[in-house]
Amino acid sequence: MKIETWLPCFSGFYESIWSNSDTLYNELDSINEDRFDNKLKPLKDDDSIEYDYRTRENDIGKRFTQLFAEELSDYIKDIKFLRINSPKAYNFSTDQIEVEVDLDINKIQEYIKAHREQFVKYLKDTCTSYDGFWSYYSNSIDEWESKTNYYSSLDGGEAHIILKFIARIEAPQFEIFAYEELMGNGCDVYNYFKNWDELRHCPVCDNCGKLFSFTDEDRKKYKQFDNPPAVVCYDCQQKEGE
Ligand SMILES: [Zn+2]
Numbered sequence: 001m002k003i004e005t006w007l008p009c010f011s012g013f014y015e016s017i018w019s020n021s022d023t024l025y026n027e028l029d030s031i032n033e034d035r036f037d038n039k040l041k042p043l044k045d046d047d048s049i050e051y052d053y054r055t056r057e058n059d060i061g062k063r064f065t066q067l068f069a070e071e072l073s074d075y076i077k078d079i080k081f082l083r084i085n086s087p088k089a090y091n092f093s094t095d096q097i098e099v100e101v102d103l104d105i106n107k108i109q110e111y112i113k114a115h116r117e118q119f120v121k122y123l124k125d126t127c128t129s130y131d132g133f134w135s136y137y138s139n140s141i142d143e144w145e146s147k148t149n150y151y152s153s154l155d156g157g158e159a160h161i162i163l164k165f166i167a168r169i170e171a172p173q174f175e176i177f178a179y180e181e182l183m184g185n186g187c188d189v190y191n192y193f194k195n196w197d198e199l200r201h202c203p204v205c206d207n208c209g210k211l212f213s214f215t216d217e218d219r220k221k222y223k224q225f226d227n228p229p230a231v232v233c234y235d236c237q238q239k240e241g242e
Helices: 025-037 053-071 105-114 116-126 141-147 156-170 174-182 196-201 216-220 234-241
Strands: 002-006 076-085 096-103 223-226 229-232
Touching (some): 002 076, 025 196, 053 076, 053 096, 053 156, 053 174, 105 116, 105 156, 116 156
């Protein structure tokens, strides 16, 4: 049965292990070590880093999806990454990895039967409405079993809740495992710097710290003064001239 749903065990790209407000700043030390070797002044902040976060998020989404399907391969017959769904604001929600999943319903029925007591408690814990939270799904296993015809007909939310239940028991550390698998294997932040070479090989303005790029247009815009040696960007030259 193919269902569109979203994966559990993923905490999104906002102030999470995958990405936070220090993500780019943390890369400065390594960039500045290379700049030192290249006899260039260090970058003072991360403003000059051009970073393709969208591509990184999609790559992580794809590979996280594959790892998740391998981890729960007894229950997932096939899976396809669809997209990262990002909220407009991060107050109450975060990014979700949306997938189309083909579940092995027989295996899921067996699993819930074998872990029935835990599933009863899990539904009470996660699907009970309270002040400020309204659950769209019932917290009663009897209602689940009649509504889903004993788990044979699931909507996206129900599939998510069941996958989360299985993952909690079978792969409780999955997100950290996935993070360690993907980092150092192509999904690190610095792999998505668009101006990697410039960051290591271009001078910065002595006045404002702005990085120059390799384009001829930008090269025309800075002047090198020999005595004392200085590199000053076009904007700063304009200000000095005023
Ligand atoms: Zn400047």
